[in-house]
Amino acid sequence: MTRQEFLDQVLSPLGRLTAQERENVRRELEEHVEDRMEALLEMGWDAELAEERCLEAMGDPAEIGREMARQYRGKGWLWLGRAAVVLTVVVCIQALLGVGMLGAAWDSLTVRFNPPRTISIGELKNVEAEEELDIRAEIGNDILRIYQVSVGEKDGQRAAMVLACAYDRWPFGIVVDSLFGRSELWNERGETGTSGGGSGNSGAVCAALWAPVETGDTHVIWEYRAIGEAVRLEIPLPGGEEAA
Amino acid sequence: MKKQAIEHTRLLALSLLAGEDMYGYQMIVELARRSNHTFDMKEGTLYPVLHGLEQEGFVEAYRKQAPTGRERKYYHLTRKGQGALREEEAAWRRYSGAVNDVLRGGAEAV
Numbered sequence: 001m002t003r004q005e006f007l008d009q010v011l012s013p014l015g016r017l018t019a020q021e022r023e024n025v026r027r028e029l030e031e032h033v034e035d036r037m038e039a040l041l042e043m044g045w046d047a048e049l050a051e052e053r054c055l056e057a058m059g060d061p062a063e064i065g066r067e068m069a070r071q072y073r074g075k076g077w078l079w080l081g082r083a084a085v086v087l088t089v090v091v092c093i094q095a096l097l098g099v100g101m102l103g104a105a106w107d108s109l110t111v112r113f114n115p116p117r118t119i120s121i122g123e124l125k126n127v128e129a130e131e132e133l134d135i136r137a138e139i140g141n142d143i144l145r146i147y148q149v150s151v152g153e154k155d156g157q158r159a160a161m162v163l164a165c166a167y168d169r170w171p172f173g174i175v176v177d178s179l180f181g182r183s184e185l186w187n188e189r190g191e192t193g194t195s196g197g198g199s200g201n202s203g204a205v206c207a208a209l210w211a212p213v214e215t216g217d218t219h220v221i222w223e224y225r226a227i228g229e230a231v232r233l234e235i236p237l238p239g240g241e242e243a244a
Numbered sequence: 245m246k247k248q249a250i251e252h253t254r255l256l257a258l259s260l261l262a263g264e265d266m267y268g269y270q271m272i273v274e275l276a277r278r279s280n281h282t283f284d285m286k287e288g289t290l291y292p293v294l295h296g297l298e299q300e301g302f303v304e305a306y307r308k309q310a311p312t313g314r315e316r317k318y319y320h321l322t323r324k325g326q327g328a329l330r331e332e333e334a335a336w337r338r339y340s341g342a343v344n345d346v347l348r349g350g351a352e353a354v
Contacts, residue, residue, distance in 0.1 A: 010288070028268060028291060028317050035269040035312070036287070059286025067292035071299055 001055055003033055009061035013069045016079075025068060033058065104203030105172050111165040111204040115147050124152035124161045124210070129238035137231050139224060142166050142175050144183075146222060149235055151213060159193060160185070160213045160220050160237055165206040174202045179224070185209035186221040213237065253285065253293045255336055258321065258329040261303060267316035268294065294319055302328050 007026050014022050033054050040050040058064070097103060130150040137144045148163040166179045177200070184192050191212055198207025211220050222233040260271050272287050297303045302325030310316040321329070 024317070025291070025295075029288065031267075031314070031316060032269045032272075032287065032291075034314075038312075057286070058288035061288070064288040064292060067289065068295060071292055071296040074299070 001061075003030070003051060003055065006033075006055050006058065006061045010065040010068065013062075013065040014072070016069065017072055021072070029058070029064075104174075104201045106203070107201055108167045108171045108173070108175070108203035111145070111167055111206060115145070115163070115165045116206055117148070117163075124150055124154055124159065127152035131238035133235065135233055135235065137224075137233055138169075139166070139179065139229070139231055140176065141169055141173060142179060143169060144179065144224070144231070146233065146235060149220075149238060151237060151239075154193065154210055154212075157212050158214065159210045160187070160217075160235075161208055161210040162220065162222060162235055163206070163208050164222070165200075165204055167204040171203075175200070175205055177202070177205060178226075180205060180207040180209070182226050183207075183209060183222060183224045185211040186223060187211045187213050188217050188219065188221075252283075253290065254297065255329075255332045256283065257290065257293055257297065257319075258302065258325060258332065261319055261321040262326070262329055265308075265318045265320045267310060267318050269316075270310070271319075297325065300328075301325075 007029060010029060011022055011026060014025065017025070033051075036054045036057065037047075037050050040053060041047065045053070128151050130148065132148055133146055135146040144164060144166045146162055146164045149160060151158070151160050153159065154161065162185055164180075164183075166175050167173075168175050180198050186192050193210040193212060198205055200206055209222070213220065217237060219234050219236050222231075222235055224231040256275060257271065260266060260274055266274065268290055269287075272285075272290060275283055275285075294303065294305075298305055298319070301322060303319045304322055305317050305319050307315050308318050
């Protein structure tokens with residue numbers, strides 16, 4: 001019997017084990033034979049005889065396999081248990097996706113760390129300057145986060161575009177969807193662009209707003225107005241300091 | 245009798261691991277040395293015993309480089325395993341004590 005045949009015989013009744021567990025058993029026995037072999041070779045044994053002697057010392061591979069299988073006999077039930085857990089998780093995720101809750105919570109989370117860099121409706125042409133920002137304001141239970149300002153050309157006019165996302169303070173909360181409808185972007189002379197565009201769901205909304213700017217302008221103003229509440233945020237323009 | 249042999253191996257394995265963490269081959273060598281080669285067990289049968297102890301939480305396995313420079317699967321006696329060792333050791337002492345008592349009785353009768 002070769003080492004390979006020996007190992008195969010040990011493993012053959014171990015069908016219930018995972019591939020990883022079977023591999024671990026094989027490896028461990030192989031290592032044992034390796035150590036025993038080395039000891040015999042050091043004593044001056046012939047390699048072929050040494051292997052024969054090693055395998056003989058190991059014992060009956062069929063019996064080792066049977067005994068090993070006995071140690072894992074509870075595994076059938078374990079598998080059933082695992083399958084049940086996986087099934088439950090899958091069903092729950094499906095259900096959450098179905099009601100849109102998970103998708104909304106996911107968006108609510110991602111905008112905190114990685115908000116979208118392009119918002120299709122608010123494209124600027126010939127972008128001269130762009131700057132990352134992190135200006136936050138609390139509006140009710142929601143957080144408005146302004147994260148990028150760029151200066152370029154919009155409809156043949158020099159303009160600043162501001163990207164912002166809004167989300168509820170809590171990942172599973174719901175953001176007020178009229179947040180951007182009530183927001184406007186002004187330049188220093190009180191001019192505004194026609195409102196930009198955005199997208200989102202109950203978890204997070206993102207939008208681009210723009211306002212015309214001229215050389216020398218240092219900032220634009222984000223204004224949110226609702227009954228009983230007004231927020232004004234001054235947003236520095238990229239390169240504004242040198243221009244000023 | 246075979247069942248008995250397995251139980252012995254359990255006790256011996258637990259007892260060996262009480263001193264230090266060891267890998268299978270090392271345990272066989274150590275067992276032969278300490279027992280003056282009395283326990284001439286089939287070496288492969290140690291592994292089902294070790295895996296059984298692992299399943300029961302009496303030992304934990306991890307891989308580490310052995311003094312030979314090669315990585316081996318080491319076994320470590322857990323707290324639960326220490327408890328099992330104490331119990332099995334006590335049971336063994338009761339058993340071997342009883343055997344001795346009987347043997348002494350036989351010797352006196354002769």
